[in-house]
Amino acid sequence: MRQLRSELPALLLLGALALAPFVGFGEGYVLTLLARAMILAMAAVALSLLVGGAGLVSMGHAAMMGFGAYAVVILDDARIVEAHVVLPVAILAAAGFALVTGAVAVRTSGVHFIMITLAFGQMAFFTATSLAGYGGDDGYTLYARNTVAGGRLLENKLAFHYVCLGALTASWLLCRMLLASRFGRVLRAVKGNPMRAQALGFDPYPYRLTAYVIAGAIGGAAGFLFANAAEFVAPAYISWQRSGELLFMVILGGLSGLHGALLGALGFVLLEEWLSHQWEHWRILFGVLLILAVLFLPNGLSGIPGQVAKGFRRG
């Protein structure tokens, strides 16, 4: 029962997303927005596994999405559009990149980990800009979305909504199970005190590397969906600012659990969308809100109920 309660926020959010098309959020424009939010939430959940679970603050997570997205692009150019081929390739490409870069990166920690993931992210970015055959800087427009068993399932906005929701739920469940398992406990032990974990006989390296690769694989899947949602991929999706935004979603939501990443990604995308319709220079407000959130919400959005309760008790 207690375990269920700690999962309640995430389950409520996912349930709300499942009902959304039937309670007045079924227009094409809203569904597009929600799909975008869910895809970014997927990447954010994976990043939350790294940041909250393993203490690995990655500033290059957008590159994982980039690998997934560019797998779609390159296969699209070769006229390979079957999702059952493209999706595994996208996941493997991102996981492979995570494995190679992670092998070096997870040796470091703290600030140096932030910097080295930033460096690898920049490498991916510059590689993407040099792919002249796939649009270079300008990006690449897909011929069409990927097909599922020859059918155009992903073209249907409502179906795509549930595909994204299913992928998000699966990613959340996977990360949830990982964190609750022995593997997750070792990760947290290493995060809390690497020395002590080593003294207990755990070599942190394989655990952290595995977490990094899994987060990369989920990022690759999110990149696959992102490319299909936009039907367009550009190097700008891999820029370090993007990685910063993903990190922001995780922190905005709060690190107390994976539901923070869900909440943060949804809050981020919806806030961005709403503000951009209010004022031409909305980024100023957005930036100010981000600063205020960091200063006054140390536990993120998901920590607000706790903060309010504490305030009442004190008052």
Add this chain to the structure above:
Amino acid sequence: MSTTLLLVQGLNGLQLGILLFLIAAGLTLVFGVMDFINLAHGVQYMVGAYFAAFFAAQTGSFWLALLLALPAALLFGLLLEFLVFRHLYDRDHMAQVLATFGVILVLNQGVKMVFGAAPLQVPLPDALTGGIRVMDGLLYPTYRLAIIAGGLATAGLLWWLVERTKVGMLVRAGATNAPMVAALGVDIRRLFMIVFGFGAMLAGFAGVLAAPILSVEPGMGDNLLILAFVVIVIGGIGSIRGAFLAALLVGLVETLGRSMMPDLMRLFLSPSEARQVGAALSSMLIYIAMAAILAFRPAGLFPVRAS
């Protein structure tokens, strides 16, 4: 590749390295002394360039603009410190990264709102137009040589300040072990404010220097910021000497790589492929260098932090 071209690219690399050093110097000190990651340091550079553009348009003189932009950049840095940064010293790196990321968003959009999205031009100062004959058949722009000279002079001044004055001694001590310095009765917060304001002014100075040769536009600091981070990580966090050498290294590798890599690749690949692959590889060179250095010397080339 001819010697002339090599020399030109070498000078260009040196000039980029000098600009990078001016930005990285403040960044590495703030990072070293207060363990504070300031992503917004790149916008200080942009703000300096905009101040130069604004004052140059008002006064019609580059020199007056330089004179006015420096204190303006200093005040602006202190204002940011007062409003945002001082509330973040006790927070973890993640909170610092995110809040300063917010500052970038605000300021990039802010200059767009005030000055428009179009790039601004700052005219070269009259005394420094034209070129100087560096060797036979090579005329190098005087202004770019002046940047190198000005930057080297500033680096010398900085070296003197950090190595030979009392404040410099405290800064070095703070970079090595800040809690100990505070325990000895030094007001570390005030020390940090001085370092911070000075760093902001140096970044602003780099912006003023760059304004006449690069376009002054929103977001111009973002890419240099990342390069500056590469510089301080390679050089060793908190080390001015490391920042100086690493900045020159990064400037030279970046510039020479960009011009030589495509030629080098032509040895293995067809010309069009060589151009593409060469461009990508040259952009990556410094990140590869940084990853390699971090993998083998995690504390950088000149570590100062007491472990």
